[in-house]
Amino acid sequence: xxxxxxxxxxxxxxxxxxxxVYKDTRSLWERLRTNRNWLALWFMLPTAAFLILFLAYxxxxxxxxxxxxxxxxxxxxxxxxxxxxxxxxxxxxxxxxFNTLLYTIIASIIKFAVGLYLALLLxxxxxxxxxxxxxxxxxxxxxxxxxxxxxxxxYDPQFSIVSWSLIKLGLISNNINFLGDPNMARAxxxxxxxxxGVPFVAITLLAGLQTVSPSLYEAATLDGATDWQRFRYITxxxxxxxxxxVMTFSVLFTFTDFQLVWALTRGGPVNATHLMATLSYQRGxxxxxxxxxxxxxxxxxxxxxxxxxxxxxxxxxxKWQQGSDND
Amino acid sequence: MNDFTTDRRxxxxxxxxxxxxxxxxSSEQLLGYAKAWAQTSPWKPEPxxxxxLLRWKRFVEAEDVAFMKIVDTFQxxxxxxxxxxxxxxxxxxxxxxVAANTGQGLDMVWGLYSLPFLFPSKCVDVTDVxxxxxxxxxxxxxxxxAYGMLNGKWIGIPVAATGGLVNYRIKAAEKAxxxxxxxxxxxxxxxxxxxxxxxxxxGMALGHASGDAxxxxxxALWAHGGKLIDKDNKVVVNSxxxxxxxxxxxxxxxxxxxxxxxxxxxxxxxAFLAGQLHLTVNGISIYVAAKKENPAIxxxxxxxxxxxxxxxxxxxxxxxxPILIYTFSKYPQACKAFTAFMLDPAQFNPWxxxxxxxxxxxxxxxxxxxxWTADPKNTPFRDVARTANTPAGxxxxxxxxxxxxxxxxxxxxxxxxxxxxxxxxxxMASAERNAKRIFRGG
Numbered sequence: 001x002x003x004x005x006x007x008x009x010x011x012x013x014x015x016x017x018x019x020x021v022y023k024d025t026r027s028l029w030e031r032l033r034t035n036r037n038w039l040a041l042w043f044m045l046p047t048a049a050f051l052i053l054f055l056a057y058x059x060x061x062x063x064x065x066x067x068x069x070x071x072x073x074x075x076x077x078x079x080x081x082x083x084x085x086x087x088x089x090x091x092x093x094x095x096x097x098f099n100t101l102l103y104t105i106i107a108s109i110i111k112f113a114v115g116l117y118l119a120l121l122l123x124x125x126x127x128x129x130x131x132x133x134x135x136x137x138x139x140x141x142x143x144x145x146x147x148x149x150x151x152x153x154x155y156d157p158q159f160s161i162v163s164w165s166l167i168k169l170g171l172i173s174n175n176i177n178f179l180g181d182p183n184m185a186r187a188x189x190x191x192x193x194x195x196x197g198v199p200f201v202a203i204t205l206l207a208g209l210q211t212v213s214p215s216l217y218e219a220a221t222l223d224g225a226t227d228w229q230r231f232r233y234i235t236x237x238x239x240x241x242x243x244x245x246v247m248t249f250s251v252l253f254t255f256t257d258f259q260l261v262w263a264l265t266r267g268g269p270v271n272a273t274h275l276m277a278t279l280s281y282q283r284g285x286x287x288x289x290x291x292x293x294x295x296x297x298x299x300x301x302x303x304x305x306x307x308x309x310x311x312x313x314x315x316x317x318x319k320w321q322q323g324s325d326n327d
Numbered sequence: 328m329n330d331f332t333t334d335r336r337x338x339x340x341x342x343x344x345x346x347x348x349x350x351x352x353s354s355e356q357l358l359g360y361a362k363a364w365a366q367t368s369p370w371k372p373e374p375x376x377x378x379x380l381l382r383w384k385r386f387v388e389a390e391d392v393a394f395m396k397i398v399d400t401f402q403x404x405x406x407x408x409x410x411x412x413x414x415x416x417x418x419x420x421x422x423x424x425v426a427a428n429t430g431q432g433l434d435m436v437w438g439l440y441s442l443p444f445l446f447p448s449k450c451v452d453v454t455d456v457x458x459x460x461x462x463x464x465x466x467x468x469x470x471x472x473a474y475g476m477l478n479g480k481w482i483g484i485p486v487a488a489t490g491g492l493v494n495y496r497i498k499a500a501e502k503a504x505x506x507x508x509x510x511x512x513x514x515x516x517x518x519x520x521x522x523x524x525x526x527x528x529x530g531m532a533l534g535h536a537s538g539d540a541x542x543x544x545x546x547a548l549w550a551h552g553g554k555l556i557d558k559d560n561k562v563v564v565n566s567x568x569x570x571x572x573x574x575x576x577x578x579x580x581x582x583x584x585x586x587x588x589x590x591x592x593x594x595x596x597x598a599f600l601a602g603q604l605h606l607t608v609n610g611i612s613i614y615v616a617a618k619k620e621n622p623a624i625x626x627x628x629x630x631x632x633x634x635x636x637x638x639x640x641x642x643x644x645x646x647x648x649p650i651l652i653y654t655f656s657k658y659p660q661a662c663k664a665f666t667a668f669m670l671d672p673a674q675f676n677p678w679x680x681x682x683x684x685x686x687x688x689x690x691x692x693x694x695x696x697x698x699w700t701a702d703p704k705n706t707p708f709r710d711v712a713r714t715a716n717t718p719a720g721x722x723x724x725x726x727x728x729x730x731x732x733x734x735x736x737x738x739x740x741x742x743x744x745x746x747x748x749x750x751x752x753x754x755m756a757s758a759e760r761n762a763k764r765i766f767r768g769g
Contacts (some may be wrong), residue, residue, distance in 0.1 A: 072427055072446050073428055092761075157585060157594065158598045175586070177586050198382070219530070266534065268532070268588060269742065272748075285424055286423060287731075288733065
């Protein structure tokens with residue numbers, strides 16, 4: 001490892017003679033202790049141990065569990081791909097995959113559009129700028145379960161404030177069945193997720209916008225660029241790395257969302273809002289079939305990896321990021 | 328048995344206000360009783376025992392107060408500590424399961440339904456406690472045995488159940504042409520249809536409501552002769568009887584208040600108390616709350632058992648409350664002693680009274696508690712143990728049956744057909760497929 005790293009770090013020609021002249025008389029331990037490359041390794045060890053213990057190990061355990069028929073309270077035996085074969089033919093599982101993709105794609109697109117729009121608005125000079133920016137963050141600060149309960153009341157089949165207001169205004173005659181109808185329920189949970197997710201996107205993009213040098217806009221304005229042209233040729237390209245990061249996170253959060261749906265619908269009505277995460281919980285923890293629950297959770301990994309891959313390879317491979325012109 | 332009768336008498340002295348009678352036993356008297364009880368108890372708590380007990384969060388405040396009084400007395404009499412933590416219905420099972428899996432954190436759980444059957448190998452054999460309680464409590468009902476025993480030994484003690492019974496508004500039912508609560512399936516459907524027509528609709532949960540939806544939908548399945556599994560745990564859900572039950576529930580659903588497909592356990596309570604729902608299946612908690620907050624509704628409501636099935640037998644699925652002791656507890660004797668103590672007539676009677684009908688006993692002796700007859704609206708809840716079936720139905724309760732109910736196999740089948748998402752055949756076939764997997768290999 002040492003030689004590999006040093007040889008890539010320095011041109012080989014410089015390195016070889018130096019080695020031949022200098023004869024190291026220190027003990028192996030001494031050398032390991034003081035060698036720069038090894039030293040870096042030592043410094044990384046605590047973090048690595050932390051990550052392995054709390055991230056890699058549980059992940060590995062989960063994946064392993066998905067190949068067993070483990071139930072709560074007793075260890076399982078290895079059953080190979082049986083859990084996956086079963087899920088492959090399970091209509092509820094596929095429904096949950098469909099729901100998760102629908103939920104993620106629609107919510108992410110809208111969150112991005114609304115978030116970007118909000119960020120552009122907030123980037124302007126206006127009175128009470130700081131306070132308004134702080135207010136925007138509220139949905140993000142409120143604990144998910146709390147906001148879910150608020151939405152649960154808003155969507156209540158009997159006591160919904162929305163239904164009540166519209167009835168009082170004489171616009172509708174019956175309560176809206178927000179969570180009782182499959183498509184309405186999907187729309188409702190997606191809306192709640194968007195409400196919650198927009199501030200994260202907006203504030204992060206706003207941070208990105210503030211790093212764009214005003215001189216670029218000045219120059220563009222002098223050149224007679226329109227608003228749209230300034231956005232398209234200055235803001236957007238400079239914002240791309242931030243967009244890549246923020247959307248990767250946003251997609252990951254949305255894909256693995258659990259609390260909101262669980263508090264609102266428990267995956268109902270008739271499983272129309274079951275996400276992979278909620279189904280995994282229902283089967284793994286509530287029903288006690290840890291193996292199957294783990295298989296559902298593991299099945300999320302390829303989707304997550306794909307999401308990461310798309311944003312990192314698709315959006316970040318820009319020449320200008322590696323120091324050359326972006327032409 | 329002797330203990331039982333003397334205590335009954337001391338309680339009866341108080342007359343109609345039994346709660347007061349129980350309260351007249353001062354805390355010193357209670358402590359004295361508890362100390363004497365500890366002397367004769369076959370279980371000697373480990374010295375300095377510290378028990379972590381998890382229970383469901385109370386629905387009736389006085390019930391919790393009475394329970395904590397028992398805990399407190401037991402702690403003092405035995406010089407041990409019991410830490411009680413409360414969790415909402417839905418959170419009990421995951422927490423208990425995690426404790427079972429990791430082997431730490433809790434000593435006892437007072438949970439719901441068939442909790443001990445989800446991890447029977449982690450539950451202490453409490454046959455000795457059950458036998459003792461049968462002696463002092465007037466014997467176990469059949470449903471009590473079914474809820475507590477696995478392969479001839481007791482893995483949990485079914486403390487009580489809360490009955491999932493019909494709560495209905497008297498005037499609305501009368502207006503729909505039913506002066507008396509219907510005694511058969513046809514009459515019940517007619518009642519629900521009539522109420523819908525009059526704009527005083529009924530509604531029962533078809534969502535993932537672990538208590539409410541599972542309760543009445545299992546009743547509907549069993550009433551039509553349908554079963555998820557037969558005596559030998561063979562999956563037999565795909566049957567003409569199930570199809571009949573599906574049709575029946577669809578007709579009910581079409582006459583319900585909108586939104587029941589999304590209801591969880593609390594929706595019907597809220598809607599009933601707000602006067603928007605006129606018939607539902609629930610525990611006595613609506614009535615208890617109405618007495619306090621909305622006397623007009625309490626006055627106009629009553630309870631009834633769901634009508635008997637086609638064969639004339641009433642089979643209901645009530646929400647059982649079993650208590651279990653983990654095998655990894657360091658204080659099994661203290662846990663056993665506490666279990667026996669809380670169901671001891673001197674403790675259990677005042678507790679049942681404080682619960683105002685929310686706790687229906689599995690021990691038959693407690694049916695004589697005056698709470699059941701003091702208010703005739705409480706009486707249907709007395710017989711909960713007699714109509715109760717476990718989620719396994721005609722089969723014996725098992726890990727797989729506990730898993731099936733937690734995965735909403737039956738609820739989803741009914742909801743899929745009633746909401747029109749699947750036809751009869753597909754709904755039954757998917758339930759069959761799910762059940763077969765859960766019950767594979769036994």
